[in-house]
Amino acid sequence: MKLSHALAVLIIAWLAVLGRIQAVTLEVKEGNSTCIKAELSASFSVTYNASSSTKTVQVALPDSTTVDIASSSCGSDSNSPWLVAVFGPGHALGLSFSTNGSLYSVANLTLQYNLSDTSVFPESNSSDVVTVISASVGIWATINTTYRCRSPATFNVGGASVTFSDMRLEAYMPRNDLSPTESVCMADQPSTAAPPTTAITTTTVAPSPTPPGTPERGLYSVNNSNGTVCLLAQMGLQLNVSYFSLSQNKTIQELLNLTPNRTIASGSCEASSASLVLTQERTTLTFTFTLNSTTNKYRLSGLTLLANWTDAPAPFTATNTSLDYLRSTLGRSYMCNAEQTLVVVPIFSLNTFRLQVQPFRVTTNQFATAEECQMDQDQMLIPIIVGAALAGLVLIVLIAYLIGRKRSHAGYQTI
Structure with missing residues (x-):
């Protein structure tokens, strides 16, 4: 890590000396x-x-x-804010943002490059336009403050990397210029070295965290504009996350349960999409459902996790908008009592327990007839198969007994 950071510093310095690297100012506007x-x-x-x-x-x-006005956006209730910068023939840099109300962060970093541009990619044997995406890059700040990072910071994006320096950035701006109050990145903050000591210290190994057990099942709902319930969900939820722990100074994997009585539900319902947003203190989990009007099938197409944990060096963000889970038919609910693991990204998956959800056509505030998941159907088949096998075994034993008894009677003669 230290070597890659040093290389990034050298690259930035070399480009600056040659006069090839420039500072740019980019703005996304809505009206004035x-x-x-x-x-x-x-x-x-x-x-x-x-x-x-x-x-x-x-x-x-x-x-x-320049800023691509067509692709950039200030965002809405259903869409994230986007800053998309374009340069050269077919090259682009995109940043999407998310917020939990107190913090904002770069949810996705996107790089697009055109391999047919021979001035940049000489002798390339491809003419493809390549797009690579990275989530959870660690760029975050308190809302209504400017994110500031003078130090070079390199982020891996697919098979490429992006190095930022002299960065000042703000999203969800309440005014037309950057806030004078800054959230300074870790690299720019002065280090506080501990004074040398000759005392003998004893290292205590922290005990492994106790698994949280099965999460409590919660009932969540979303109302539409006229106040009626348009989305229902009942489930136990457990986050399976990997992040760098400040207290342990290493990357750890942790299971975290959502507690229903500490969780606030919100969201929205549209004709072909619906969202459920669950917020518990510093954690926000967003479900996005989409409806295919041709097949009358709906699915869970997106999951986003945004969390600001005190033991993490930066807000944790993970999102995937191309999922295909919890598929069911319009007018019915989806049910799965078995534990499911919904893989979102390599560093985040969601475990569900005793789940039932209906994001469309909810009537009388109740779930419609359920379509059960394959795991529940398989679990129903197991006792049937076992019962049938035991019944067959009993029948075989009974037939064998009757045949044996008949043969024993045939061995006697009447006097």
């Missing part, structure tokens, strides 16, 4: 109001297949970079 503003320098490292070998190029974000 600015909602996202960024002042930054950036460079990209991309490895690609050339005609004779594999090559790696360093590309600086030029001062001619």
